[in-house]
Amino acid sequence: MKASDSPAGTARYKFRVRFRIEPSLAEVSVDPAEFETTLYRSADPPGEAGWLFFRDHxxxxxxxxxxxxxEVAEDALGVPVVSVSFSELQTDQAYLDALRNEIGGQLDEFRAETVDEALKKYLGSSIHVVSRGE
Known part of the structure; x- marks a missing residue:
């Protein structure tokens, strides 16, 4: 999945996913049967539908x-998923600024007194600001 590109900048969520391959034929086996990969989900522009993914999940x-x-990862990948974990929000500075601005306009929705508190509450310290070339 590619990162969203908008006037608000670019961002995507990064997940570690462990999945399993289950051959459909009894005479076929695989070794190893489990693999790990990185799954990226585009972050919707702040204020647009879907932008609260981080708050909701x-x-x-x-x-x-x-x-x-x-289950969401299984649907997206078409294989049984054993585990999934959140790694980080990869964002450019423009997206992070737009996100901070949007959160700041509705702190009550986040039950927070500051934008920093809201971000830490949901994303922890898992925000990675990247340059356009990264």
Whole structure:
């Protein structure tokens, strides 16, 4: 999945996913049967539909409901997912500024007194600001 590109900048969520290959033929086997990969989900522009993904699915940098996100990853990848974990929000400075601005306009929604408190509450310390070339 590619990162969203908008006037608000670019961002994507990074997840570690462990999945399993299950051959459909009895005479076929695989070794290893489990693999780990990185899954990226585009972050919707702040204020647009879907932008609250982090608030709805993360808590202090961890998944709020791993089972649900395993199902989402299985649907996206088409393989049984054994585990999924959140790694980070990869963002450029423009997206982070727009995100901070949007959160600041509705701190009550985040039950926080400051933008920093809101970001830490949901993303923990898992925000990685990248330059356009990274």
């Amino acid at each position: 993360l808590w202090r940098g961890d998944l709020g409901d791993e089972t649900y996100l395993q």
